[in-house]
Amino acid sequence: MDYFNYRENGQLGVESCELSQLAAEYGTPLYVYSRATLERHWHAFDQAAGEVPHLICYAVKANSNIAVLNLLARLGSGFDIVSGGELARVLAAGGDASKVVFSGVAKSEAEMRFALEQEILCFNLESEPELARLNQVAGELGKRARISVRVNPDIDAGTHPYISTGLKENKFGVPIERAIALYRQAATLPHIEIVGIDCHIGSQLTELEPFLEAMDRLLALIDRLATEGIHIHHLDVGGGLGVNYSDENPPHPEQYAAALKAKLAGRDLQLIFEPGRAIVANAGVLVTRVEYLKEGEDRHFAIVDAAMNDLIRPSLYGAWMNIIPADRSLARPQRRYDVVGPVCETGDFLGKDRELGVAQGDLLVVRSAGAYGFAMASNYNTRPRAAEVLVDGAQAHLVREREPLSDLWRLERTLP
Ligand SMILES: Cc1ncc(COP(=O)(O)O)c(C=O)c1O
Numbered sequence: 001m002d003y004f005n006y007r008e009n010g011q012l013g014v015e016s017c018e019l020s021q022l023a024a025e026y027g028t029p030l031y032v033y034s035r036a037t038l039e040r041h042w043h044a045f046d047q048a049a050g051e052v053p054h055l056i057c058y059a060v061k062a063n064s065n066i067a068v069l070n071l072l073a074r075l076g077s078g079f080d081i082v083s084g085g086e087l088a089r090v091l092a093a094g095g096d097a098s099k100v101v102f103s104g105v106a107k108s109e110a111e112m113r114f115a116l117e118q119e120i121l122c123f124n125l126e127s128e129p130e131l132a133r134l135n136q137v138a139g140e141l142g143k144r145a146r147i148s149v150r151v152n153p154d155i156d157a158g159t160h161p162y163i164s165t166g167l168k169e170n171k172f173g174v175p176i177e178r179a180i181a182l183y184r185q186a187a188t189l190p191h192i193e194i195v196g197i198d199c200h201i202g203s204q205l206t207e208l209e210p211f212l213e214a215m216d217r218l219l220a221l222i223d224r225l226a227t228e229g230i231h232i233h234h235l236d237v238g239g240g241l242g243v244n245y246s247d248e249n250p251p252h253p254e255q256y257a258a259a260l261k262a263k264l265a266g267r268d269l270q271l272i273f274e275p276g277r278a279i280v281a282n283a284g285v286l287v288t289r290v291e292y293l294k295e296g297e298d299r300h301f302a303i304v305d306a307a308m309n310d311l312i313r314p315s316l317y318g319a320w321m322n323i324i325p326a327d328r329s330l331a332r333p334q335r336r337y338d339v340v341g342p343v344c345e346t347g348d349f350l351g352k353d354r355e356l357g358v359a360q361g362d363l364l365v366v367r368s369a370g371a372y373g374f375a376m377a378s379n380y381n382t383r384p385r386a387a388e389v390l391v392d393g394a395q396a397h398l399v400r401e402r403e404p405l406s407d408l409w410r411l412e413r414t415l416p
């Protein structure tokens with residue numbers, strides 16, 4: 001459920017603003033987010049977890065705009081980070097370090113030091129050498145690092161191979177058979193405190209079953225550890241809950257949380273969730289203008305001013321994202337178009353073979369672009385990254401300006 005819908009005049013609106021007005025004011029391509037949708041999605045998770053002790057650690061990588069993080073921090077959210085940069089962002093946005101979990105396979109010494117100094121909640125360890133390094137760095141600082149082992153439960157999440165993370169062949173986590181040995185090792189180290197266990201099996205999951213299977217495996221491991229005197233305080237189930245890009249029909253957070261909670265059956269465990277996409281995807285759109293309509297030999301192209309550098313999901317994963325007109329009252333001949341961008345790559349497209357009625361100068365809107373949209377944007381083809389606007393009722397706030405061109409080579413130097 002979101003706050004983007006067509007008005008009687010045919011204009012696509014978000015909360016009390018019209019997208020075409022925002023485009024006129026801020027230019028295109030333009031990311032537009034809805035505060036009410038973000039908050040609704042976060043509360044949906046929080047309420048679904050309900051009476052069980054829990055913490056929602058929003059996955060910063062999905063959308064790391066400072067205003068978005070700040071809104072979530074104000075709701076009391078925790079954060080799942082994967083770099084020192086993301087931790088710095090969370091802090092700059094007013095987030096609480098004591099609610100931060102740190103995932104990622106390649107944490108550097110400097111990142112560990114920074115996170116230890118900030119007293120984050122937990123390091124989600126992904127390998128044996130990472131444990132050794134963390135113990136060493138924490139020792140140098142005279143601290144104890146709270147840890148969880150990210151277990152790779154070898155479960156097929158049934159999602160795109162590039163965003164599946166819980167299979168044996170993936171680089172993530174520690175194979176479940178080796179996790180016990182790693183916990184035993186951790187329990188002997190002076191600068192390590194075992195607090196949790198975690199997993200994250202993939203992104204854009206549309207079925208409950210893989211989540212439940214992973215949870216069963218983790219709970220069995222928790223029981224095994226208990227017999228050895230290793231007690232786990234929190235169970236971090238990762239993120240991964242999918243959203244509707246078209247008609248996937250993933251479980252609602254309420255169903256998802258209810259199913260997970262049922263598995264807990266009176267255990268004394270805090271649940272940690274790391275949702276990214278489920279919070280932000282449908283809270284954002286990308287608005288783009290049609291530069292040209294072009295007739296190819298055997299297809300029509302709608303060439304728009306947004307490209308793979310702005311939104312890479314279609315190019316990278318073949319992801320299908322809904323593309324609709326910003327004004328559906330305009331009478332235009334319907335045709336099937338490939339919606340393509342200005343970047344010099346054949347793979348630069350936002351959608352293929354889409355039935356659309358458009359003319360040059362019209363605005364198109366890519367839906368569900370709030371997650372892994374701007375966050376994955378680049379400057380390829382020396383294109384400035386788009387501006388971002390956060391709508392709050394009738395007010396639109398420019399929360400990131402379009403990059404000035406000169407910023408794109410500001411850090412570069414010619415030879416003396
Ligand atoms: C460790 C971890 N947690 C959480 C997430 C967030 O995933 P999603 O956006 O699918 O909820 C990811 C990304 O897939 C991740 O790698």
Ligand SMILES: N[C@@H](CCCC[NH3+])C(=O)O
Pocket residue numbers: 061163203204313317371372
């Ligand atoms: N970037 C991916 C999701 C990756 C999740 C990160 N582990 C997407 O757009 O679908």
